[in-house]
Amino acid sequence: MVDKEIEKSLTDFLLDIDCLQELSKWSDKFNIFDVLKASRNEIRHSNMLAWLLDANENHGLGDNYTKHFFQNLIQNSDIEENIFKFMLMDFYSFSVYREWKNIDIMLLSEEEKVVVVIENKIGSHEHDNQLVRYEHIINSEYPDYKKIFIYLTPDGEEPSSDNWIVFTYERAVEILAKLSTSIDLLPDIRLLINNYIDVIRRDVVEDKELVDICNKIYNKHKKALDLIYEYRFDKGQYSEVIKNVLEEYASKRLITFDNSKRMNAYIRFYTPNMTQFLPDLSQSNGSWNDAHVYAYEFAVRKNSIRLGFVFALKNIPESTQGNIQKIIQIIKPGDSKEAKKWRIIKSWQYPVEDSEEGISDLRETIQKALKDALKWEDDLFKKLGNKK
Numbered sequence: 288m289v290d291k292e293i294e295k296s297l298t299d300f301l302l303d304i305d306c307l308q309e310l311s312k313w314s315d316k317f318n319i320f321d322v323l324k325a326s327r328n329e330i331r332h333s334n335m336l337a338w339l340l341d342a343n344e345n346h347g348l349g350d351n352y353t354k355h356f357f358q359n360l361i362q363n364s365d366i367e368e369n370i371f372k373f374m375l376m377d378f379y380s381f382s383v384y385r386e387w388k389n390i391d392i393m394l395l396s397e398e399e400k401v402v403v404v405i406e407n408k409i410g411s412h413e414h415d416n417q418l419v420r421y422e423h424i425i426n427s428e429y430p431d432y433k434k435i436f437i438y439l440t441p442d443g444e445e446p447s448s449d450n451w452i453v454f455t456y457e458r459a460v461e462i463l464a465k466l467s468t469s470i471d472l473l474p475d476i477r478l479l480i481n482n483y484i485d486v487i488r489r490d491v492v493e494d495k496e497l498v499d500i501c502n503k504i505y506n507k508h509k510k511a512l513d514l515i516y517e518y519r520f521d522k523g524q525y526s527e528v529i530k531n532v533l534e535e536y537a538s539k540r541l542i543t544f545d546n547s548k549r550m551n552a553y554i555r556f557y558t559p560n561m562t563q564f565l566p567d568l569s570q571s572n573g574s575w576n577d578a579h580v581y582a583y584e585f586a587v588r589k590n591s592i593r594l595g596f597v598f599a600l601k602n603i604p605e606s607t608q609g610n611i612q613k614i615i616q617i618i619k620p621g622d623s624k625e626a627k628k629w630r631i632i633k634s635w636q637y638p639v640e641d642s643e644e645g646i647s648d649l650r651e652t653i654q655k656a657l658k659d660a661l662k663w664e665d666d667l668f669k670k671l672g673n674k675k
Contacts, residue, residue: 296510303508329409332491333391335483336407336439339463340394341383346480347472350378353394355462357403360437364452376401388424389417395429402429405437406451408444409491418448441491460487525587525639525649529554532653541661542583555582558664564610564671574599574628580607583660585653592649594656595634596663617670635659 342350358374380398387393392405404421406413418438425434438446443455460483467480504512530546533556537544544556557579567578575582579599586593598611618632637652 292510296508299508329391329407332409333385333407336405336459337383337385337392340392342378342381347476348466348470351466351470352463353378353381355466356459359458359462360435360452360454363458388421390421390424399433400431401433401435403435403437405439406446408438408440409456413447416447418446418451422448422450456487456491460484525592526554528649529585529587529592529653532650532657536657542657553582553584553586555579555584557582558661560668561664564668565607568602568604570602572602574601580611585656590639592637592639592652592656593634594637594660595631596660598630598632599628600630601628613671614667617667633663 338344339346339348339352340356342348342353346352354374361373376396376399380396381394381401381403382396384393384395385391390404391407394403394405395401402425404425406418406421418436422436425436436448436451437454438444438451439454439456439459441456443453445453463480464484467477467484472480530544533542533544533554534546536542537556540559542556542558543562555575561581565580568580569578571577573579580603581599582597584595584597586595600611603611615632635656637656639649639652
């Protein structure tokens with residue numbers, strides 16, 4: 288039963304729903320990064336920045352963004368570098384790399400003998416001494432190069448190593464905004480860049496006008512908005528990360544995964560060894576209206592991810608039923624439970640924090656889940672090999 292005070296708070300908020308109209312300047316405007324649920328996704332921002340910083344890319348900015356980015360960097364840091372000499376470098380000679388040895392963005396010019404490393408942080412913080420590790424990697428790989436290490440954050444967070452230069456998203460987007468108005472860009476490129484500028488100003492750096500309006504609305508309807516926030520839940524961000532990791536594992540032929548299939552509640556994948564042991568049906572008339580006899584499936588729950596190993600039990604041929612029973616007797620000896628359509632025989636549960644930090648750490652959680660499942664399967668087949 289709903290508390291009377293809470294009910295009144297929600298009612299007052301609904302009756303005053305026009306107060307949200309002040310947010311329409313930010314909320315009603317189409318933004319491609321909202322559609323892709325990438326407004327605070329570190330990986331997507333790194334991809335976008337790498338694209339903008341690559342003078343050879345098709346954005347139409349040429350080397351203008353790269354040149355102004357580094358001009359701003361040098362002018363506002365203690366780099367002992369002749370700015371005139373630095374700005375005469377050929378920025379078209381730089382190759383831009385993503386996730387090279389886990390480094391977010393790396394710019395490398397063999398011609399100029401310069402390497403630039405950018406560590407990008409939005410929803411997470413530095414961990415595992417990673418900045419010093421990246422320094423060691425670069426110093427080892429490029430001992431004779433001029434090296435610039437940049438720590439890019441929304442608010443100028445201090446890095447753990449003095450060798451890194453602090454750079455903020457506010458400065459990065461100011462440079463882009465000035466350039467976008469002075470260069471003739473193709474309409475679709477201009478839309479993308481303007482969307483990016485808007486989403487940075489709205490979701491990454493602090494927009495004072497937006498903050499003031501939100502605070503005014505929140506202070507007026509605090510109880511109702513706290514309740515709405517408590518019960519909010521968006522599966523989309525979780526599912527996107529899960530699918531991305533599964534695609535990577537599939538590219539290494541460790542699993543099979545078809546992202547083209549529509550998946551709502553569950554995200555399913557398969558393994559070569561298990562599919563050989565439990566082959567597909569000759570027709571797509573199984574429990575899930577496809578030919579699969581089993582699946583590993585991720586299910587997204589509030590504050591957790593569940594990975595299960597599931598049998599699809601509809602229209603199973605006798606030979607396959609025998610193999611299913613062999614697995615059941617190893618996992619659950621003496622079990623005689625009957626199920627008509629499907630049955631979860633093994634599951635793993637992983638807590639996920641419902642926050643930007645939790646989303647950022649989700650990738651590692653999914654990787655751990657896959658490693659757990661593949662190890663479990665290896666152990667299972669060892670036992671099946673010994674089973675007479």
